[in-house]
Amino acid sequence: MVELIDRLVRPVAPAERLGAMRILVGLFAVIYMLVRAVAMVSAPDHAKFSPAGLAKIVTAPVPGWLMIVSFILMIGSGLCFIAGYRFRLSGPIFAALLTWVLSYRNSFGMIWHTENLLVMHAIILAATDSAAGLSLDACRKPKPTPPSAHFGAAIQLLCLVTVLSYVLAGVAKLRVSGIGWTTGDILRNHVAYDNLRKVLLGDSYSELGAWAARHAWLFKPFAVLTIVVELSAPVALYGGKIARLWVLLVWSFHVGVLALMWILFPYQLSVVAFVPFFRAERFFPRLFELFGWLRGRLSGRVRQ
């Protein structure tokens, strides 16, 4: 029993696995922020400021230049985060700035639930030893760091916040609407409402969702599957095939949300959100060679 719990909380894992997650999450965050750069640094016209998260440290919208500086520093520290350079400093700075910029952006009338998990993952990666492998910092050490439960524990924290986000979503549905969420027309009404709202506000909407909303029978199996996938999320902590099956189901769920409601969860659909459930170091065989070569160069220089 103790062994099983230990496997759930702190399995032995290579430093490179956690390092690969740092690279992927960092890359996603930097690219995502660059793509949305204009929206990130400008407050929407006429919108009400209701501070969320880290933005609660201010009581009114901040000057535009402050957001531009924050954004530039965030991208700079994000590049150091990806490379694992001076990580004890750059990691927390990046996570803090990412949280600040996204919190601020989420303080104008709506919270993008597509970004919560990205921020939580970045904070965990910054707070743990995720630059012990596949990083410039690690290249300064003469030998690679051996596998340890220390790295596995950090990976399990990433998995934990992922699965709990889905559990919370499932609990919220049952808490607000009870079992009626699976047996009634709630999901169908959501799809109809969400698409109609987009039509009436002049935005793109899902024609598939608009068509499907006319067929009540389509939604009940989806509703049941949604609740099952959300509430069963903790089984994925066990890892292996069970985790991969759950990831496939939850990824398909996000495809369904996109197809029916035209709501894009980029972090989840890119699969980066689910990388902690995989042996991520296998995605980067070339990086091993690159960092091995760099270690030879940098550790020699450090010894001199």
Place this chain on the structure above:
Amino acid sequence: MFQHRAFHYVAFVGVACLVLSPVLGPINRDDFPLSPFAMFADDKDVNTTITQAVGLRADGSEMVLGPKLLGTDEVLQAKETLGRVPRSSKQARAEFCAQFAAKIARDQDLVSIVKIEVRTVTYESLAYFADPKAPPKRKSVHVACKVARS
């Protein structure tokens, strides 16, 4: 210390409690990044009531003015911004309308728009997609102004 087994367990339980903590608060109290993730939890009214910005052409046809014209790329932010119009004073509405009309006047793709309206409309959500051309169940105009071009 960070490599110790006890620390790993404390971190695991601590992070779990933190992420689950929104469950203890009101379900509609959202935050970032900790959230109860209740965005699809409630039972939506069968009717959808939305405050929208509409551009009217000289021939009587109309077009919905989308989120980008309100300075956002997000529909929910546009909804929030427009939703504030009915609750604002008559003077604030007029100022909003005038600023918005000036923006429309500068847009070369919207030269056919001669007047704008901010209105609240109510449709039965499911019925709308069966017949999108049917008039709304309810409609009330909060402010309207002409688009002046020099």
